[in-house]
Amino acid sequence: MTTRCVDEFPRQASLSRRAVVLGAGAGAASLIAAKSVPLVRAQTAAPEAVDHKITIAPTSLEIAPGKVIKTTAYNGTVPGPVLRLKEGRPVRIEVTNNSGYPNLIHWHGLMIPSVQDGAVEEGSPIIEPGASLTYSYIPKPFGTRWYHSHAMAMTDLAKSTYSGEFGFLLVEPAAGDPGSYDREVLLAAHHWDGHWVSMQDIKKGPPPDNGLEVMYHATTLGDRMLGHGEPIRVREGERVLFRVLNASGNMGISLALPGHRFKVLALDGNPVPTAAIVDVLKLDVAERADVIVEMNNPGVWVFGSTDDEDRGIGMGIVVEYANKTGEPSWTAPANLKWDYTVFGWANAASAAPDETIDLKFEKIPGGRGGYNRWTINGKSWPDTNPLFAVTEGKRYRLRLNNNSGDEHPVHLHRHSFEITKVGEKQTSGVIKDTISMPRYSTAEVDFVADDPGPTFFHCHHQDHMDEGFAGLITYRP
Numbered sequence: 001m002t003t004r005c006v007d008e009f010p011r012q013a014s015l016s017r018r019a020v021v022l023g024a025g026a027g028a029a030s031l032i033a034a035k036s037v038p039l040v041r042a043q044t045a046a047p048e049a050v051d052h053k054i055t056i057a058p059t060s061l062e063i064a065p066g067k068v069i070k071t072t073a074y075n076g077t078v079p080g081p082v083l084r085l086k087e088g089r090p091v092r093i094e095v096t097n098n099s100g101y102p103n104l105i106h107w108h109g110l111m112i113p114s115v116q117d118g119a120v121e122e123g124s125p126i127i128e129p130g131a132s133l134t135y136s137y138i139p140k141p142f143g144t145r146w147y148h149s150h151a152m153a154m155t156d157l158a159k160s161t162y163s164g165e166f167g168f169l170l171v172e173p174a175a176g177d178p179g180s181y182d183r184e185v186l187l188a189a190h191h192w193d194g195h196w197v198s199m200q201d202i203k204k205g206p207p208p209d210n211g212l213e214v215m216y217h218a219t220t221l222g223d224r225m226l227g228h229g230e231p232i233r234v235r236e237g238e239r240v241l242f243r244v245l246n247a248s249g250n251m252g253i254s255l256a257l258p259g260h261r262f263k264v265l266a267l268d269g270n271p272v273p274t275a276a277i278v279d280v281l282k283l284d285v286a287e288r289a290d291v292i293v294e295m296n297n298p299g300v301w302v303f304g305s306t307d308d309e310d311r312g313i314g315m316g317i318v319v320e321y322a323n324k325t326g327e328p329s330w331t332a333p334a335n336l337k338w339d340y341t342v343f344g345w346a347n348a349a350s351a352a353p354d355e356t357i358d359l360k361f362e363k364i365p366g367g368r369g370g371y372n373r374w375t376i377n378g379k380s381w382p383d384t385n386p387l388f389a390v391t392e393g394k395r396y397r398l399r400l401n402n403n404s405g406d407e408h409p410v411h412l413h414r415h416s417f418e419i420t421k422v423g424e425k426q427t428s429g430v431i432k433d434t435i436s437m438p439r440y441s442t443a444e445v446d447f448v449a450d451d452p453g454p455t456f457f458h459c460h461h462q463d464h465m466d467e468g469f470a471g472l473i474t475y476r477p
């Protein structure tokens with residue numbers, strides 16, 4: 001397998017026709033030439049002040065004593081700085097790319113113009129090494145969003161979403177936060193120190209129809225491996241709002257806090273119709289959950305992965321009640337089931353779609369030593385450009401069919417969708433931007449074409465996206 005670099009990859013081919021960042025250097029204002037994209041005009045060399053500055057640069061993280069991860073990060077911290085924005089209030093964010101590779105930042109879950117969205121496939125400009133770019137947009141809708149690299153990584157497990165380039169972006173409601181909790185804790189999960197391995201060699205079983213996969217040697221929930229950071233210190237009777245994000249490159253997570261339950265208020269930042277109480281939070285890559293935990297079981301607990309292996313390499317954080325000491329305890333939850341429909345309206349039907357589109361996801365196995373390729377309706381990016389076209393104002397139903405043995409968190413940029421069916425079960429009211437499709441599963445999601453501009457649709461596993469699992473939805477003029 002030869003290593004393809006970003007510049008050679010066909011996904012980048014359209015860039016020269018679009019926007020190019022010209023501005024660079026310390027202190028220089030960014031300048032963008034993009035004659036064909038008038039929306040960029042607002043970004044051009046304006047003397048306006050910026051609200052936030054983010055520098056992407058190499059950093060070293062000590063996630064446990066002696067366990068140092070060399071990665072890239074935003075402003076030297078992982079996660080990056082929490083961006084608290086106000087719904088509807090314009091924001092300007094200056095990004096300087098010292099990561100050493102062509103890069104850009106995607107504002108995940110926001111409904112903003114394609115050119116600001118941070119996906120080169122939609123026409124957002126790439127930020128060349130050493131250059132700066134100011135993103136300028138009106139944040140909406142409110143909720144737990146996040147920001148992360150949307151660069152290609154291909155075989156380089158130090159780049160893009162494999163790296164520390166992620167952070168929370170919280171859009172506060174214009175009406176103000178009701179705040180029926182005592183405090184807020186932000187927790188992002190990430191997998192580190194990945195290596196390409198052949199499962200065929202590891203499992204020594206019959207030859208699976210599978211190519212190389214990433215195996216990780218460390219994980220964090222928060223900023224350290226389990227047992228090595230400061231615990232979350234709580235008091236009995238407190239209501240804690242946890243905003244949990246899976247910011248991993250390509251690993252789903254499942255979390256529990258023994259002796260406690262999670263009241264789920266929002267998924268992907270959007271309030272759910274039924275605030276169901278569950279024992280386990282299953283979050284695929286890019287998914288978020290806002291949950292309330294009533295601290296009513298004094299002790300010292302592990303809030304961690306239900307997967308022993310994952311927890312063993314660090315996925316967890318200690319929750320410690322005031323005046324309690326001792327080893328943190330862990331008990332596996334009895335029920336690991338996760339079902340989006342428990343958060344929906346059981347009986348209310350969704351609006352009828354104007355059009356229904358079938359999307360089938362399949363794997364082209366790489367075999368031993370090779371990388372798997374991925375297809376949507378038999379095609380891989382860039383042959384999936386366009387995937388299909390929409391008319392503004394119409395409602396589209398996507399019938400998703402994961403005809404593969406892998407799980408896929410499927411993400412739609414710049415729009416939210418309503419989950420209308422999971423397997424054979426109807427539901428409504430759960431609004432998300434990413435849906436986890438378990439192996440060999442089906443689901444239906446509806447979205448309204450209400451944000452004109454090229455719209456990227458892809459699997460949020462970095463390796464799947466890089467290997468073709470992506471398409472572009474276009475608006476009819």
Ligand SMILES: [Cu+2]
Nearest residue numbers: 408459461464
């Ligand atoms: Cu995938």
